[in-house]
Amino acid sequence: MLDKNGIAQRIAQELQDGYYVNLGIGIPTLVANHIPQGIDVEFQSENGILGMGSFPFEGDEDADLINAGKQTITALPGAVFFDSAMSFAMIRGQHVQLTVLGAMEVSQNGDIANWKIPGKMVKGMGGAMDLVASADNIIVAMMHTNRAGESKLLADCSLPLTGVACVKKVVTNLACLEIKDGAFHLLERAPGVTVEEIKAATAGKLIIPDEVPEMKL
């Protein structure tokens, strides 16, 4: 089974040289720590920076320099700042090659829910709706089940949607799955996880090929 860093590490294998990448809050942020050697990518944060670097050294933090999670960050050489309309022009205009974000639920046709629990929690969608509506390549990073042990990979989402038919791939603590033709296609098992365990934790339609390799991290 993977921990959050393991999920990030597996997703980092999807990075390709020259990609501009938008990482959401939570597990997706960790992807930046696992960029494969020999690959150059640039991170976009939708509040207005391309070329986002790591957290600053203690004492160097700047209130004017944050990421979309409101965390203090640094700007790498070659970085650029821009306004919010320009930022979402990059996103809507499909100039960002990969979007990684978290989710509360994903459905077998690629719907995603991650912004609202009616009657309980309303924080808002932030940039998530713009990102999922426009990005070509969307990977969801999340735990396979919620805290109550219920599957987050469903036939239909029960929570209010963030976007429809947009998620292409899901990487969880248990598996890497592709979404196509109205089903989750099991691509890889997390280390030490059996196909049976994945099957039991997946409520949506799951297609299992004859051979399901274990992830190589």
Place this chain on the structure above:
Amino acid sequence: MAIHKVVSNAQEACEGIESGMTLMLGGFGLCGIPENSIAHLVKMGVKDLTCISNNAGVDDFGLGLLLQGKQIKKMISSYVGENDEFERQMLSGELEVDLIPQGSLAERCRAGGAGIPAFFTPAGYGTEVGEGKEVRVFKGKPHILEHALTADYAIVRAWKGDTAGNLIFKATARNFNPVMAMAGKITIAEVEELVPIGELDPNEIHTPGIFVQRIFQGKSYEKRIEQRTVKPRS
């Protein structure tokens, strides 16, 4: 000579703002917010405001201060976490909230300032956001119609400004400030440093002064950090 825009402080800048008006306030989280003007709005006690701002501040800073005093009737935002008083007022129905996708919010402000009444975007199609909105399919993909936003007053913060109202922003404190500056009937810019005309390089100005009606240098800036994340010096 430049057109006269300089005012001496937040009090003079906010003159004319009345209860019931619609305000745009720049900033993302607490980054790039017009601190001095917000503090003065609290002092003025204007009520029933409609505030268009990406976030609602935190409980005791930023727009949270206006929420504490129940001065806001309606918020138009994309993300309002981080604020308990906000959540309380929203769930109890005291506060009207219109949540819209961040990119649509930015573009609606830009459109408002650019004379474009509405536009189609894919963001929000098939979700609550798209309910009741006109849908059109372009290149096989459904889009929803979003209308431009304008405000009685737009209040922004810049790093440097000159007496002609030209503005330069710093780092990610730029965020919504330039697009909101465009969409105010009256735009107030509070700046960290106000310089005479001729001192800013015209090549490096982000917001042309034509969009700014009043400008002043803020008395002080707390610049509170919402999430202080650092790495240790090894």
